[in-house]
Amino acid sequence: MRASAQRVGVLCAVLLTCLASTGCGAAAQTIDLSRLVVEPNPRIGLSFPGSQVRYYPYMAGAGVGVARIAVTWQLIEPERGRYNWRGLDERVGALLALGIRPFLTFESKSDWGTRPETSKVKNGDPTDLGLWTGFVGRVTERYDGDGRDDMPGLKGRVVHYQAANEWESPTNPSGGWIGSGAALIAYINATHDAVKAADPQAVFVLGGIASFNLDVLLVALDRADFRVQQRWSEASTTVFDRDRIKSPDIAALIDERVMPVLREARYDIADAHLYGPEERDAARLALLAELSGRPVLSAECGGPSRDYGDDYTPEGHFLAAVHRHLNVLASGGAFCLWFRLGEDDKTTWGNRFTALYTNDARPKPGVWAFRMLARLLGPDVLPHPLPAGGFELRGSGDPVRLAWGEGAADVLDWAARGSTPAWCLIDPIQGTLAPVGAGCAPGAFIVAGSDVARLLSLDP
Template identity: 90%
Template sequence: MGLAQRVGVLWVLLTCLATSGSGAAAGTIDLSRLVVEPNPRIGLSFPGSQVRYYPYMAKAGVGVARIAVTWQLIEPERGRFNWRGLDERVGALLALGVQPFLTFESKSDWGTRPETSKVKNGDPIDLGLWTRFVGQVVERYDGDGRDDMPGLKGRVVYYQAANEWESPTNPSGGWIGSGASLIAYVNATHDAVKAADPQAIFVLGGIASFNLDVLLVALDRADFRVQQRWSDTSTTVFDRERIKSPDIKALIDERVMPVLREARYDVADAHLYGPEDRDAARLALLAELSGRPVISAECGGPSRDYGDDYTPEGHFVAAVHRNLNVLAAGGAFCLWFRLGEDDKTTWGNRFTALYTNDAQPKPGVWAFRLLARLLGPGVVPHPLPSGGFELRGSGAPARLAWGQGAAEVQDWAQSGGTPAWCLSDPVRGLLAPMGTDCAGAFIVAGSDVARLLSLDP
């Protein structure tokens, strides 16, 4: 070998051993350094009212954000409106390229029946006053140039009403009243939205994951324990005998089924917490019962409801797993629960947020950035037999897996000479080239992955 050839080989070796800007070995993918654009297939639920934090969503690749529209806050007295807070939130999201998803809450001191004041979905005294309010909100954000918010850039597409309507005691939504009155409320809200913007998409309020699991067992589609933990020592548990009781059957027959079948809406909503491996059955059942497409306007993990502890790896994997579950089922998006941590949630979902309470990114942020790059237009996730997903689009497929499914993806990569990486440091967001210490770890493989996840794709 001549001198020039030896220099060339040495240069290749030095290049391969060079370090990246993060100090990691060449070939390592640093998800913390990726710059991403908001992706409309990745979303977040309830980012809070402080718009100064909203750029953190865009930096994570979030393209849809759910915010509440509370009647009492916007119309504190009949005919007197205060649009400032909602205008600020909607305007800030649109300016970032994030699509607002507005959930109506009919809580009002003056506009709803006093006996329904303990839930957010109060029963309006006069449906005409309620639908007038709904129509004004939609007209303000429909972008048609008539009665729009001053300076509106873009339009709102998604509207929702009757969050977690199944129970009369649910403080996150609920409905105190008959199934018939609930259907009338949903239909009136739907009609008001469509009258103001016929192209808007109206989403029926989401069904809580606990109740979806109860439905699965009650209808003999699954056989597992259903539970929610409230603290280290307090847990609500429904076994099969409890789920098959007459009162649960009556609730399903008299409220759940009539609302799903008779109410007017475009899309159904499944809230997804707890074990991620239940999602496919939950989504399929709701699609069957409703006859509509299904999204998840609330999802999150890892949940502690079934005894698991929070881990950085678990947070990363849950963000990937839950989002791909919804997309694989044909849903448009999964809206992750909360931007930052606080104590205003259930004990089991305390750690689902993407950022800590001092605005430090958690591993879920790196997972979101990975998905924002990999989920280009037309890319569809397909579940793998042993766990994980294959992303199929116009280019070469990519595979992602963890736990038991990781070995299958590793074999697939090795047999095809396909590059593969495993999650070596979830806290820092590092994916290392496949090595001997990757057993069971999160794996992503594909001939185009390095380009899609490069700092300059």
């Protein structure tokens, strides 16, 4: 309690310093993030925007530059040798027309092409890997932009392909794998090889590991010591404590499936799905990079999560969008793909409110965070974590610092010492940033930098 009071005292002192200076915001103007017009930024992404392409401009308007869509075997090839490209062509074409790069995740779910006992997961085990890889090759060839067997009217190309989403568990309805680890590795390798044969320049991403399982790995390998949980409803929560995680069955799953896949499968990039506490992301990403020996990105991320008992708040949504994206970029990842464009009930209870828009297409605070990041994250800009919390964006221009909570006071102090303009988030629902001299709540989101006003202007 005393430490918290001291931090508030420091913050108040810094605010008084700002009021007395011209550089910390006294001469700055309010920034309205809701009015920013942005271009799609390839370092900001979204996962599963849905099949209704009339909503895709909402992504471009938020600055989204990469979008992940599913390629389901059964839908594209409902019968052996008969193809229906209409829906996938429409989605890929609509994304490219908006300047958004498609990220294709293969799902081997097929009534005719996979073993019936694996039909309950999206990664069905093909009865004939040759038939499956023939399908994968056709898809890749259709969107590689080489002018041979391309989709009619293709403008651009697809670079990222993925298979075996959330492969760790045999019961995961979002992906899963029912079968041996050896069969899973053979499936991943065959898919990888089919993509590369059709397009040697394509990037193949291993199916993502769920955040719950990443946390289990951290505890099991003694890299962390915390409770791991997922809430399914107000009254139902799955909890793994340290004793459960250290049990023989978890050790066997790690030794017999997780580690062999990470080490023996062929892929270019590993994928960490990021939900729950944002503070765990750096350790999750570092562990996956270490175990896989490859670069890491996040093809599915979101927040704020209710899995650990927190309620949704507008400010929490804004902060989660900033924190999660910068976590991935600071770890060397190419992008973080936010989970869902609009709200619906097709997700877990804990992730019910991660979407960027409400179900009636009203923008949520994460949209304003996306627009801000789309402007601040130029091609040469890299985020670096700050010791007290938050990030410094470094590029060819002057640095920009962003922080909240415990890190906010340090950024305000840095701004005051350098007579650097600074703003705080005063209205996450409307996306309003006010000069700090106008008054900020303790621990509010802060952005500071000599070039911020220009970067976030209505006409930069």
